[in-house]
Amino acid sequence: NAGVTQTPKFQVLKTGQSMTLQCAQDMNHEYMSWYRQDPGMGLRLIHYSVGAGITDQGEVPNGYNVSRSTTEDFPLRLLSAAPSQTSVYFCASRIGADYGYTFGSGTRLTVV
Amino acid sequence: AQRVTQPEKLLSVFKGAPVELKCNYSYSGSPELFWYVQYSRQRLQLLLRHISRESIKGFTADLNKGETSFHLKKPFAQEEDSAMYYCALNKAAGNKLTFGGGTRVLVKP
Numbered sequence: 368n369a370g371v372t373q374t375p376k377f378q379v380l381k382t383g384q385s386m387t388l389q390c391a392q393d394m395n396h397e398y399m400s401w402y403r404q405d406p407g408m409g410l411r412l413i414h415y416s417v418g419a420g421i422t423d424q425g426e427v428p429n430g431y432n433v434s435r436s437t438t439e440d441f442p443l444r445l446l447s448a449a450p451s452q453t454s455v456y457f458c459a460s461r462i463g464a465d466y467g468y469t470f471g472s473g474t475r476l477t478v479v
Numbered sequence: 480a481q482r483v484t485q486p487e488k489l490l491s492v493f494k495g496a497p498v499e500l501k502c503n504y505s506y507s508g509s510p511e512l513f514w515y516v517q518y519s520r521q522r523l524q525l526l527l528r529h530i531s532r533e534s535i536k537g538f539t540a541d542l543n544k545g546e547t548s549f550h551l552k553k554p555f556a557q558e559e560d561s562a563m564y565y566c567a568l569n570k571a572a573g574n575k576l577t578f579g580g581g582t583r584v585l586v587k588p
Binding site for chain 2: 411
């Protein structure tokens with residue numbers, strides 16, 4: 368039982384490049400979310416999913432896409448990286464209502 | 480809209496002293512409230528849920544619906560409590576967890 372696994376741990380991109388941040392969980396959790404963490408701003412919700420095939424936008428969705436083809440995986444795609452997307456990205460999951468979220472170890476992304 | 484405010488960015492206390500981290504929220508419905516802790520460069524870990532009313536690592540938090548607060552308290556701080564603490568709110572049965580800006584706690588020896 369690995370919990371929530373994020374890859375890669377670190378990434379440097381050039382402006383305009385695209386990439387996918389991977390997130391996988393092996394706990395059969397229905398709910399999954401992506402957050403970005405920036406100094407002084409806490410964590411802000413990018414996109415979330417309440418089950419396979421169902422996704423919705425969070426607080427800061429612009430520049431990011433998601434899909435949920437399986438219960439286990441919830442990748443986050445950066446379409447055309449910008450320096451403003453330099454951040455630490457966390458994926459989280461939970462089994463359902465009344466339960467806390469389990470977080471991944473994060474991906475530190477730098478866009479130059 | 481749901482919002483979480485943590486008014487203190489930094490709390491510095493001496494070992495053995497009490498510590499209280501403030502959290503205020505705005506939400507018109509019935510919220511789920513959480514406290515998460517993040518030790519240096521580690522992932523966030525769930526510390527408390529209001530619904531379970533448990534005490535973890537000596538920390539407690541009481542939901543005050545009248546004051547819309549969910550302050551975190553510990554009577555005797557330890558050096559290992561130094562970390563970043565986040566208060567978070569989720570509308571009941573929802574999946575949009577909203578975080579406060581976080582409070583950094585520094586426990587000095």
